[in-house]
């Protein structure tokens with residue numbers, strides 16, 4: 001008997017969002033729930049080759065709207081200012097950061113860089129709770145305070161800020177948003193609540209190790225897609241450039257099932273929704289990253 005397995009797939013429309021994974025999995029933090037299994041080991045850093053960046057952006061995708069600079073922690077990248085400038089010449093840029101390495105000196109430099117280009121620079125900063133203890137329990141002691149400072153500096157220099165919150169304890173999203181609204185107001189942060197993105201906890205990477213999660217076998221069935229608009233998925237409009245090839249979305253850069261080929265020209269394939277992370281995406285009914 002022949003058993004055939006067929007997973008649903010998402011076909012790329014256009015590359016509107018291009019992600020450059022600058023620091024691979026190097027980070028200055030080691031959050032308990034990091035889906036990328038990031039580490040602080042300076043000997044194992046594997047920064048994205050500048051030649052790959054230049055080659056990728058030389059002829060950017062025709063529908064490109066935004067370049068996301070990500071990691072690990074992108075501010076660890078040695079030539080981060082050059083990458084920001086080069087990227088801003090091509091499209092709007094969002095730096096996805098934990099915020100702890102961002103300060104007034106950097107803000108000043110980045111404002112000058114932004115002014116010299118035709119596009120806008122924004123920040124997507126991680127803050128997993130509106131209460132200090134709940135955030136720092138996972139991200140590390142003192143991180144909450146540093147993130148608030150980073151947000152204040154970024155707003156002082158008029159950079160648009162987005163905040164990403166991982167819903168660590170599966171709390172009511174309405175309550176989370178109300179909590180952040182109060183936090184922003186109390187801190188004098190003019191960040192609209194629509195710029196807060198609450199995302200589900202992905203039980204992979206550090207989280208799986210820390211909490212000994214071994215079962216990651218759930219995948220997407222055709223029935224799961226019955227009432228789901230597949231166009232919401234990041235992998236319909238995004239690709240990630242890494243040192244070891246092009247991937248379907250930021251969540252799968254450590255998973256061979258997310259790898260589509262060597263370079264951006266190999267990125268037009270359909271993506272099979274065969275991982276547990278894909279299943280979490282579908283359940284969320286919205287994109288995880290963009």
Ligand code: SF4
Nearest residue numbers: 027031034038072098
């Ligand atoms: S979750 Fe973000 S800040 Fe935390 S270790 Fe991972 S990459 Fe670093």
Ligand code: SF4
Nearest residue numbers: 234235249277278281
């Ligand atoms: S994790 Fe989500 S965005 Fe990534 S490939 Fe799967 S369905 Fe697409």
